[in-house]
Amino acid sequence: MTESILSAPPFNLQHTLLPSINFKEWMLERAMQLQPGLFAKLLMIIHGVWRNRNNTLWHDKTQTAQDLVLSSLTWLEEFTSAHAVNSKSNRMQQKAWKPAAQGSLTLNVDAAFLPDQHQGGIGGVLRDYQGRFKAAFACPIPYTASPKQCEMLAIHEGLDLLHSLQEQNVVVQSDCSEALAEIYVENHSLLANGGIVDDIKQVWHQLTGVQLIHTPRNCNQAAHRLAAIGFEATHDSVWLHDAPECILDVLAYDCNKLN
Incomplete structure (x- = not known):
């Protein structure tokens, strides 16, 4: 044989x-x-x-x-x-969540999406340079056409939160490079998501010292958890000062990695 x-x-x-x-x-x-x-x-x-x-x-x-x-x-x-x-x-x-430099805040945003259901959820968490919780949100999206569109809605909601809190010098982190690339396109009116990009830029221009950058998915776990919560929710939720229990373990993990 x-x-x-x-x-x-x-x-x-x-x-x-x-x-x-x-x-x-x-x-x-x-x-x-x-x-x-x-x-x-x-x-x-x-x-x-x-x-x-x-x-x-x-x-x-x-x-x-x-x-x-x-x-x-x-x-x-x-x-x-x-x-x-x-x-x-x-x-x-080997990669871990990294906050912005001292004097700045970090806002992580993410989205959850199921194409068969054409619905989604978005979430975000705002922390200081030591990883201490400042605010968070989780919202359902009744209808969305694509994961990228849902990620853009998460960024828009995050900027709205910063505007309502009158926060400055914030680094907004998203793990969707395609959504960020479209937001940075100058002539965005021809894009499929041009209307959302326009809304994002209108809020963005009202903020001071806000950056939009890409972060690896495994450095975005807290926002990912909140997006999943938003997907299952029936109404918008916002937390200030005290973090929701659903992300306490992730926040602690990220802080431990800083030490």
Whole structure:
């Protein structure tokens, strides 16, 4: 069985290249001669052959050559995908929420959206340079056409909150780079969301020292939690001075990362 597998695609090893006496030396040669991806497949096939041998001896269950190859390569694909996700997660975990410099506030905003329901929710949280809570909001959006539009509504609501509180020197953080890019377009009247962009800029121009910047999604967890609350809500909610219980753990986590 092993000979038939290794002499067929994707290995196509000639019979003279199949292991004869010294298996260790043969494997070292294959490691040097085969591409890394193909060598990984060879290792999985050999493991599959060994496992098939044990199942035959101890459980009287034998796989065909085709089933053995498919199961081994499927397991390798799942392992590679899981390893790639874990590597990406580890890289993302290195980033943490960062407040604006001393003397400025940070407003994180986010949106939740379900295309099948054409509705959404938005939320935002305002904190000082030490991560201390100042204000927050969570609102349902009865109808929205796209995630980007919902993100723009979150930014607009956040700016409205700053205007009502008469706050200055605020860094507004959103994890939607597409929404921010459209807001910065000068001739926005031709955009699909041009009306919302116009509303945003009208409020923005009434504020002093307010910046709109992008932040990674994993640095926007408090606003994400509030957007989910807004999605399920039936009315708008605003919190001042005392943070809602639903984000206390996230606020504490972000503050701990600052120390």
